[in-house]
Amino acid sequence: MARIIIVEDDSWMREELIDILQKEGLEAIAMTDFHDIALQIAALAPDLVLLDINLPEQSGFDICKSLKATGIGPILMLTSRDKLQDELHGLHLGADDYLTKPCNRDRLLARIQNLLRRFAGQPGLIDGGSFSLDPNTFTLYKGSQSLVLSANEGKILLALAQNRAEVVSKAALCECLWGTDQYIDENALQVNLTRLRKTLRQLNLENHIETIRGQGYRLRRQRKP
């Protein structure tokens, strides 16, 4: 369950936000403005921070800055519509998204889900040496080219890329594909490996999966690091 911290001084608005989030099964923690709030927030390790920009003590922008300095996840800023233009440049500096108040409930939730999704995949691409792999979408990047792998291809390549230059056993790969409870066939793995190799060839990634007879497979080290 995603944990969301709300920083908002208007009590009515605050309650409304909590209500909206909790009804969607999100963990909502509300805070009012106070000194050193950024550290407190960071300690709670939220998945997202909902930050009002009009706070009495300090500007939401300052908090945003502090939060980002601690490496905290996505920040969604709230601002009133009539002040939008004044503050837009500030928002762009730190926030990951912003929304004007009053805001549509579903719009707010959509943005939140969007941000959670976007940041769920951090720390981002897996480095496979001569290519990169998005572990969430199984999108494979090489140079300016990219393609989306099928589920099975993605699982295998991810397992190999996560243990780069290490041998990964067939059993381990089978587990990646079908879990522990279900055992399909080592031949099925073999077929999927062939398919993956064929797909890799589309991006000129030939001979990148090395066979270690009797042990398993591993990614060949890249040519030029």
Added chain:
Amino acid sequence: MARIIIVEDDSWMREELIDILQKEGLEAIAMTDFHDIALQIAALAPDLVLLDINLPEQSGFDICKSLKATGIGPILMLTSRDKLQDELHGLHLGADDYLTKPCNRDRLLARIQNLLRRFAGQPGLIDGGSFSLDPNTFTLYKGSQSLVLSANEGKILLALAQNRAEVVSKAALCECLWGTDQYIDENALQVNLTRLRKTLRQLNLENHIETIRGQGYRLRRQRKP
């Protein structure tokens, strides 16, 4: 073709970057550091800015700040590995991604493509009233739920959402589906509409597409704005 502006004072590095980008079919424009560079960059309307952080005149971070203030697209920062820690907090404040020098060519390109992709979809979600629609992926958001529409469903809903509360003619929707050159069938449109309505029901979006007999269809105005 994506236009990328490079801000880098080291001539060797600059040429290398230009070379890498151009070989990938990207439009590369290189600039060295000078006063008011941000305005010049903004005038070129780049799709991405590749920004070195160690510049003689001013810090890359300042440029980043100025660029973001003008609403310029994604910024990818370059920093040398040994100064990474010193500057990480700065990068987080403005840049959309960062990379350490020296960097792997493919890794650089992968990041660039990633950013271009991420920002291609701006300004983001289409507001459909009681739902939101990502016009690029045809992902439909309502509350915390979401699902991915098929291509045809997405095209229809997008056309309706873009003209919210306006009647969209069948002919216009047909054009959205199959273009001007190919005319399939109004019945085919009808079937796809039924399918879209059925899919919308999965998110409890009932009766959201209104039929205007003899004219076309329109999105019903949302209940609570």
Added chain:
DNA sequence: GATTTCCCTTACACCATCTGTAAGTATTTT
């Protein structure tokens, strides 16, 4: 060098999804 063991490839069938066609039903208008 022959045999065995392991690895690889190919072709097939199944399933799911998306799609247009066609026929029939329901609703509104005249």
Added chain:
DNA sequence: AAAATACTTACAGATGGTGTAAGGGAAATC
């Protein structure tokens, strides 16, 4: 009531992902 318009359902083709099965190939072993 009849006609026009809108809707629903079922069907078939196309595509893509998947496991199965059978056979070819390469490497190790004897």
